[in-house]
Amino acid sequence: MNFYLNAFATFFKIGLFTIGGGYAMVPLIEEEVVNRKKWLTQEEFIDLLAVSQSVPGVFAVNFSIFIGYKLKKFPGALSLALGAILPSFLIILAISLFFHQFKEYEAVENIFKGIRPAVVALIAAPTFSMAKSAKICKYNVWIPVVSALLIWMLGVSPVYIIAIAGIGGFIYGRLKTQNS
Amino acid sequence: MLYLELFLTFFQIGLFGFGGGYAMLSMIQGEVVTSHGWLSASEFTDIVAISQMTPGPIGINSATYVGYTAAINAGYSHVWGILGSITATFAVVLPSFILMIAISKFFLKYQKHPMVEAVFKGLRPAVVGLLAAAALVLMTPENFGSYQTDKSQFIVSILIFLVAFIGTRKFKVSPILMIVLCGLAGWLLY
Numbered sequence: 001m002n003f004y005l006n007a008f009a010t011f012f013k014i015g016l017f018t019i020g021g022g023y024a025m026v027p028l029i030e031e032e033v034v035n036r037k038k039w040l041t042q043e044e045f046i047d048l049l050a051v052s053q054s055v056p057g058v059f060a061v062n063f064s065i066f067i068g069y070k071l072k073k074f075p076g077a078l079s080l081a082l083g084a085i086l087p088s089f090l091i092i093l094a095i096s097l098f099f100h101q102f103k104e105y106e107a108v109e110n111i112f113k114g115i116r117p118a119v120v121a122l123i124a125a126p127t128f129s130m131a132k133s134a135k136i137c138k139y140n141v142w143i144p145v146v147s148a149l150l151i152w153m154l155g156v157s158p159v160y161i162i163a164i165a166g167i168g169g170f171i172y173g174r175l176k177t178q179n180s
Numbered sequence: 181m182l183y184l185e186l187f188l189t190f191f192q193i194g195l196f197g198f199g200g201g202y203a204m205l206s207m208i209q210g211e212v213v214t215s216h217g218w219l220s221a222s223e224f225t226d227i228v229a230i231s232q233m234t235p236g237p238i239g240i241n242s243a244t245y246v247g248y249t250a251a252i253n254a255g256y257s258h259v260w261g262i263l264g265s266i267t268a269t270f271a272v273v274l275p276s277f278i279l280m281i282a283i284s285k286f287f288l289k290y291q292k293h294p295m296v297e298a299v300f301k302g303l304r305p306a307v308v309g310l311l312a313a314a315a316l317v318l319m320t321p322e323n324f325g326s327y328q329t330d331k332s333q334f335i336v337s338i339l340i341f342l343v344a345f346i347g348t349r350k351f352k353v354s355p356i357l358m359i360v361l362c363g364l365a366g367w368l369l370y
Contacts, residue, residue: 015236055279058273062279089240114336116225117344118344119232123228123314125349148316151310151317158196159196159207167302169300
């Protein structure tokens, strides 16, 4: 089969079966790209993963573009990314078209009354595991706390928080190298 | 012009959305609910719930949903709604294309540069803060009910929150199963 078609179909299938956000896609991409198709080695896969995580944007899309570009330059990036995006786009579009009618039913509204607090909990829960992988310790714990309070209490846009944190890290690193 | 605003807003979200799915949500929410008022807080929570139950990245799911709903809420027809979702989805992935292709070319060269590492040392802890803020900002009477007007809904909501938090964090219950169970609880209790 044509490489681009094969790549598109592979990522379309992955996009179709990963429920629970972009990170749920990682093990499936690994299975297809490293173990089955052998397009990348294990080491290459981990490198691409690490960089994709540090770049802004939708992680699964970044990752697909990176893998595709490494394999077949721009056309590769396009076919993998389209494969990853399309299932999600089509399903949500179908839901949007009908959801407004659904919501008229009282039972649906009651179900969502139960779901909404759970979703808030699902967002809160990974904060703590993420704190571990971001290496939060007593010296830098003020950064997430102040960031969260600025957004929550004062309504500061997260865009500014990200920009300031990046610039702050850069200045801190520069001062540290000058001192040593 | 709604479509231009959708494009610019989601382009900005794609460009500055560090930290993946949930961290991006606080940014999407800030723009879509607080700044532009395209969706209400409870409509926004609904799309998070729908995203959890449907396949695909949450950033794509929410762009598609917001693009459609913003056009419908502004009084446009279904066709214009579909165009809205195409606009928002295209805008949110465009920065990824530009950035990732530029980065693919240079990453091996500068990956270990101390200045690059310094920037990420500042970014990573802030991303954790964004995630915490996304949860805090959603703790509204729209999502939990109000203690004054509907005590029972408020108490049930707090219980559901605690069960979902402990269930997923301590007992590793899958988020999809958790949402299904809490939806069932809502259906039976209300």
